[in-house]
Amino acid sequence: MKTRGYFNGFGGAYIPEILVETFKELENAFLDVKDDPLFWNEYKTVLSTYSCRPTPVTFAENLTRYFNGARIYIKREDLNHTGAHKANNVIGQGLLVKRMGKKRVIAETGAGQHGVATATMAAKFGFKCTIYMGEVDMERQRPNVFWMEKLGAEVIPVTEGTRILKDAINEAFRDWVANMDTTHYVLGTACGPHPFPEMVTYFQSIIGKEARKQIIKITNKLPSRVYACVGGGSNAMGIFSGFFDDPVELIGVEAGGRGLESGRHAARLSSTDASIGIAQGYKTYFLQDSDGQMKKTHSVAAGLDYVGVSPILADLKEKGRVRFESATDKEVIDAMSLTIKKEGLIPALESAHAFVQAFKDAPKLDKDDVILINQSGRGDKDIFTIADAFSDPGWKEFIIKKAKEYNA
C-alpha cells in the first residue's frame, strides 16, 4: 500500500497476508477516484437522482423557541433513499466496485440500515449481495431482514461471539479472505483497516460540504456548534469534515446506554472505560478488558452499539478538535419524543443521541448562535424497536392481535 492510513498513531492496516494484495488494489482504486473530478460529479449525479441529494437543512423553529437559546438547524440525512446517510457510502463504494470490475458485494450490518442500503445498491448495479448480520440484531431488526431479502440479498445470521455488529464484521472478513477476487467488502463505517476510514469519510464528506454552504446561505454565518451521533463514526466524519477549517465546535455523541457508571454502554471516547488496542484490522480505542478481549456493549440504538470507533475520530479526540459526550437510552427517548411533538420530525434512535446534547447546550447559548444537528437517519422505519423503546401499549396490543391472525 502507498500509505498505512495513520492518524497520529490511530488506524493502520492489520490484515492477514492473504488480503494484502486486495487492499493494495482497493487503495489504488480509491486514490484514482479521489483524483478524478469526473468521479465526484458522477457520484453527485447518482445521489441526486437515486437518493435525495442535496438533503435540506431544516430550521427547528419550535424547538428553538422551546429552549429559548441558540437557533437550532437540522441537516436532513434522513431524507436519503433507505432513510439514512448510509446511502452515500454504499453508492460511492458501488461506483468503485464497477470500476474494479467485481461482481459481488458483501457487507456487515448492525441495525440493518447499512445492509438495506447495500442491498439496494447491489440491486441497482446488478451485483450479487450477501449481508452478514448478528443473530441478536436480526431479532431486533426483523423488518430490515425482510427488505434485504426482498432486494435479492442473502442474509446470513452470525451465531458466533456476541452475535452483534463486531461479529458480523469478523464474518464478512472471513468471507472476503476466501472470495476477494470476485468480491468487494462494502464496510459500512469509517472504521476497519486503511483505506476504509479515509474512504468512507470521503464519500460521507458530501454531508458536510452541502451543510456548510446551506447553513451559511440560510443564516449568513457559520454555526457555533455541529452535533452528530457516533457509532463507527461515518455520519459524524461526514458532517464534521465540512467544518474542520472553521472556528466551529464539533460535538460527537456516543451511546451512554444505561449510564456510564453502569458499564452497560458503548462510550469509547466519552468514558474512561475504553483503551487503545488493535482489532478488526485497525488501531483505535476499544471497549476491552485488560487482556485485550472485547467487551459486551449496550445501546438502545443498534447502530451505535460498537466496540471500536473511527481512528480519525480517536485522533480528533486526542487533539481536542472534537468534544465527545454521551447520551443515555432514557435521554434519547425523551429527546426523540420532544422532536416528534415539536417539529413533526422523526429522528432515528441513533440520531436522537446528537439531539440530546444539542438540547442540553442550546439554552446556555446566545440567541444569535446557530447550532446544527445531523439527523443521520429517520426513525419511522424502525417502528418495532422504537415502539418497544417507548413501551407503547397500543402497539403491543396490535402485535398480539396480528400474531393471533398468523396462528389462526
Next chain:
Amino acid sequence: MLESYIKNRLKEKEILLMTHIVIGYPSFEDSFRIIEEMVKAGVDLMELQIPFSEPMADGPVILSANQKSLAYGTKVAKCMEFAKKVSKTFNIPFLFMSYYNILYKYGLKDFTSFMKDAGIHGAIVPDLPHEEACDYLKAMEACNLNPIMLFSPNTPKDRLKAIASYAKGFIYCVARKGVTGSSTSFSDEFEAYVNRCRKETDLPLAIGFGVKEKRDIDFLRGKADIAIIGTAIIKLIEQKGIEHIKEFIESLTVASTKQNSS
C-alpha cells in the same frame, strides 16, 4: 536455533508435523493431556493459541474453541503460565499463536521476556503484516526469539522476499484463500506456489490451512518441510476424545521416517 532444530530433524524425517491447540479448550487439564498425547505420538513442534475474542483468520471450529475457552474464564496470564509449564515439561519446541491485540495489551517487551524465560521459541501473529510489525520484531529480536512470518498464494515475488527478510525459524505458508479448517485441494498449482516460496527463502517451509489427513501429508512430503494440523485435531477431540489423538497422529506420519538405504 529453531531453524537448526528443524533442519536436523529433517535429516531423519521427510516431513515434520506441527500441531495446534487453543489453550484452555476444552479445559486447562485437557489442554495439558492433549499436548502429552501429541508429544508421545512424535509431533515435532507445536503452536499454542492464546484465545482472542475476535479471531479474524480462523474458521468456525477454531473460532468456537477460542470463544469457549474465553467463556470458561481463560485469562492471558494463565495461558502464559500454562505455556511455561508445558515447555519445561516436554522436550519439543513450542510457539505462541495469537492475534496482535493480545501481545499489544500484555506489553510487547513483557511478552517477549516472558517467552524467553519460559522457553517458548517463537510466535505466529496472523493479523500483523511486517509493515505494522516494527515494535514486535524489535522485541522478538532483543530476546532472540523467532517471529514466524506468513506467505500466502497471492503474495507477489518481491513481497515474499521482503517477508522472508524479517522471518526466523521457518515460514508459515498459508495453503489457500479462506480461513482455517475448510478443505484444501493440493494440486499442481499448489506445488508451483511452494516452489515460488522456496526460491525466496532458505528457511524451512511449513504448510497450514486445510491439512487434515494422511493423503494431504503424503502429497506434501518432498515438497514442504512441515505440515501443520490444526482444525482436524480439534474436531477429532470433539468427536472421539483425547485418547484417539496418538493413534491419529501416528497414522498420519507413518512411513515418514527416511529409509536409510546405505
